[in-house]
Amino acid sequence: MKGLMRYLAAVLAVLCLMGAAVLAVFCCVTTERFxxxxxxxxxxxxxxxxxxxxxxxxxxxxxxxxxxxxxxxxxxxxxxxxxxxxxxxxxxxxxxxxxxxxxxxxxxxxxxxxxxxxxxxxxxxxxxxxxxxxxxxxxxxxxxxxxxxxxxxxxxRRSVTEMLLTAAQEVVPLPMIRQAALIGAGVLTVLAVLLMLLAHRAAGSIFMAAGLMQAALSVPVILLDIPGMLAQLSNIAVLQGQNALACLGILWYGAAAAMLVLGLLIIGVKKAIGRDEE
Amino acid sequence: MQDRHPLLCTLALCAPLAALMAAGIYLAGPTVKNAIFAALKLVVIR
Known part of the structure; x- marks a missing residue:
């Protein structure tokens, strides 16, 4: 039973890390730089x-x-x-x-x-x-x-874009959505760390799993083939879509790789410490 | 378990999420794809 609880806590920690990554990417999308x-x-x-x-x-x-x-x-x-x-x-x-x-x-x-x-x-x-x-x-x-x-x-379409933005703004101001995403990413990261403590000595695997799953999450996005859809509509939009995906891809895979490396490091350091103790 | 079999532990954590994702792609994939294309058609100018 205890083992199952630890396992569930570890799975939840992976989900929290992935959620934090999605929110962080959303924050990047809403910048001028993007x-x-x-x-x-x-x-x-x-x-x-x-x-x-x-x-x-x-x-x-x-x-x-x-x-x-x-x-x-x-x-x-x-x-x-x-x-x-x-x-x-x-x-x-x-x-x-x-x-x-x-x-x-x-x-x-x-x-x-x-x-x-x-x-x-x-x-x-x-x-x-x-x-x-x-x-x-x-x-x-x-x-x-x-x-x-x-x-x-x-x-x-300017009218539709304006209507959608106005509708969103009426519910929650756009800058507030951005701030909420940023705070949400922070909260989820903290939650993930707390869950890691609950999961007991599995932090390395949790980070590795989060990195792997984050990379795997790009599969559905690739299968959606958004540039292919855009190609049927506008040749300017397809170039913009490709640029956006390339930029997001760098951020996404970069974060995934960072988590994998962090996981490997944690496992490596723990093993090294274990050997020293022996 | 992580200390002895880190890779096995990682895969055990990935398995339910990967299964969920595969099921999602299989069940909702075409619907989501059509919905996104419909939304794009509405917003993007030909």
Whole structure:
């Protein structure tokens, strides 16, 4: 009976360590640094800028705009908007008052300037009627450029993302969720240590089992094939998904390896001490 | 037990969790996969 209790305490300790690791990874995901890792690769940036340039070229052709008219508003847009998105992600998880709406590319003033520039363009004037120009310049070009840049950088439906974040914020403020996860990770670690004391002389095996099971937990995630799912939806999202998984993988397997090594060390040291005593 | 058979002890601790995980993948895997794909379709822009 005593043996069974010790065994159950050891299994619970392994579960606590794994739970702490999951919460710690969640805390890492909600940092600016993680968002930067997701959007950092050159290939992704080039693809995003290509998508933006393509949208601008289509608009230029459709509304007979001067070839270079939209360039100042789309040049380097992928990089700058990406930095804005990274800062936004960091803000919403650290400041309860932060704006949950994803950042837009053009400020109202920039949009007004762009509309004025389009309305003054000769090709545009020749193609459109006086009464329609303002509406077309604003809705079909300036707004469309804003949407194209935002969707190229963060290929997420903005309305749904905002709705989900607002719903979560109404229940518990996002920064508080992050803090709760951090505190939860600490509490679970302490609990695991207490359970290890109950499990009596099995700390090494508990750490090793936690490391092994943590590595094994990546199997269901690999089987889910999230990049494969994303590939059916968006080629920008699939690159971002791969970056995110690579970043999480380093953290996850790093922590698993650390626990394995710690377990081996504990067992090794105990054996060495045992031999000395003999 | 750990002092004599550390590997056996580790495997004994992993066994129930691994069995639970395998059962989870077998029973709930396809449902979870479909649910995640449906959620992605809702959020990610094609």
């Amino acid at each position: 968002a930067l890792e997701v959007g950092e690769t050159r290939m992704l940036r080039d693809l995003q800028q290509q998508r933006i340039d393509q949208a601008a070229a289509e608009m230029t052709e459709r509304w007979q705009l001067s070839p270079e008219l939209l360039t100042p508003w789309t040049q380097d847009a992928a990089r700058l908007q990406s930095l804005a998105a990274v800062a936004w992600w960091g803000d919403i998880w650290s400041d309860a008052e932060a704006d949950l709406a994803m950042p837009s590319w053009l400020t109202p003033q920039q949009e007004a300037e762009l509309v004025a520039a389009i309305r003054a363009d000769e090709g545009f004037i020749a193609l459109t009627q006086e009464t329609q120009r303002r509406a077309i310049a604003r809705d079909e070009v300036a707004y469309a450029i804003d949407v194209a840049v935002c969707e190229a950088v963060t290929p997420l």
